[in-house]
Amino acid sequence: MTILDLAIPVIAAPMAGGPTTPDLVVAASEAGGLGFLAAGYKTPEALADHINDVRSRTDTFGVNLFAPRPVPVDPAAYAAYRERIRADAERLQADVPEVPREDDDAWAAKLGLLVADPVPLVSFTFGIPSAREIKRLRDVGTITAQTVTTADEARAGAEAGVDLLVVQAPAAGGHSGTLSPARIPRDRPLNDLVAEIAATTVLPLIAAGGIMTSADARAALDHGASAVAVGTALLLAPEAGTSAAHRDALLGPDRGPTVMTRAFSGRPARAIPNAFLTEHHEEAPSGYPAIHHLTSPMRKAAAAAGDPEHVNLWAGAGYRQARERPAADTLRAIAAGL
Incomplete structure (x- = not known):
């Protein structure tokens, strides 16, 4: 695949700890987008099994790694x-x-696996790998992406040699990809962050954090993103591995803001x-x-x-908008009109 050569510019974000499954990744591909396997917390052996499962059904997918920080x-x-x-x-x-x-979440072993058995796309969260580590993946034909939460992080990712930047706003559910985790990230609208980073780099941007509707996606693209990533919107999909307790909380009485x-x-x-x-x-x-x-x-x-x-x-800030429906339907709905 070439960079972001997708039928729809909507990506299923990696959700470590259970929600992301091979079925969810394949559903994203079947919808015309792309899904990321979440390598976080998996053993290298389990990751290899999931890669083989997905690869048997699609050649459009990525893997997300927790880079040591x-x-x-x-x-x-x-x-x-x-x-x-x-x-x-x-x-x-x-x-x-x-x-x-x-x-370090078996970083060296997982990186070695992906160099020996390349996948189309690898993204990094929590830390920025060394330029040498990124080059190892690019040398075997893998596109690389770095999760960033500020313009300074975006510059650092670009300098390390990645091909794409995943611009994550604080509204995103789950872990922030911040490189400064000792501080709680300040609230900031996704579109403002995308526009600021787009003005400083020529790298394609994937916008993440608070994308729940087609209007959300359209706004992110209008501010400089080439694609959007969604996670919370997929938590209630039948293909997701979201636990019963987690589903009950998403569907139950309103617990207030995240x-x-x-x-x-x-x-x-x-x-x-x-x-x-x-x-x-x-x-x-x-x-x-x-x-x-x-x-x-x-x-x-x-x-x-x-x-x-x-x-x-x-869960992200817009979790009350999540719906129980197939992942492909949700992704196509978000892509409608883009």
């Missing part, structure tokens, strides 16, 4: 937060790891409010991936129990 947790802050959440975890019979776990929080992972991420977020949002320390690994057993136990109050209900 660790935020080491302060040991005292970790211990204090562990004590704060212990009762929540124990009610669900979940572990609360005593020793902080710091890792919140950018560190409560679940130690990194800024936008979520629908629930009991855990409300209780721990203010005290949650910065520290990724240690806080992610600390709360992960509790969140998995809550999801298995159908408990929406102790899982990360990632």
Whole structure:
């Protein structure tokens, strides 16, 4: 594929932790767009299996990697937060790891897999790989994209040698791709951010964060984007791996505006409010991936129990507009008239 050579300029954003499935990625391709497999939290072996599954059905897809940019947790802050959440975890019979776990999500192994078995497109989130690492992928024919949240990050991504920029606004659900995770990103309209970055680079831009309708997509394209990426709009699709507890929260009574929080992972991420977020949002320390690994057993136990109050209900600011319908229908609706 060539850069953004798509029938519709609408992309299914990668949603790590379950919502993105091979079926969702294939549905995006069948709609005329493109879907990203989310490599985050998967083993290299599981990622390889998902790539093989998708490749057997389409040759238009991408893979998103968490590029290493660790935020080491302060040991005292970790211990204090562990004590704060212990009762929540124990009610669900979940572990609360005593020793902080710091890792890089098997970065080298996943990068090696994608160099040895190339895919059409690879994007990076959380950090910017070295120019050498980006070149390794480009040398095997892979198009590369960097998630950015500011004009300075966009310049850094371009200087590293990527082909595309994914411009992510704070309205996006789930983790912010900010390179400065010690600070909660300030609210800023997607279109203002796209226009600012478009004025500083010749690289094609994919706009992400708050795209729920055709009007949203049209506005982003008018401000300089070449395509848009959607995530929250697909959470209720039958092809999505969204947990039952997460679906219930999306469909249930209005819980109010989403919140950018560190409560679940130690990194800024936008979520629908629930009991855990409300209780721990203010005290949650910065520290990724240690806080992610600390709360992960509790969140998995809550999801298995159908408990929406102790899982990360990632969602963008427009989550009330999400609909239960096939992913391809949602993507085509957003692309209508573009």
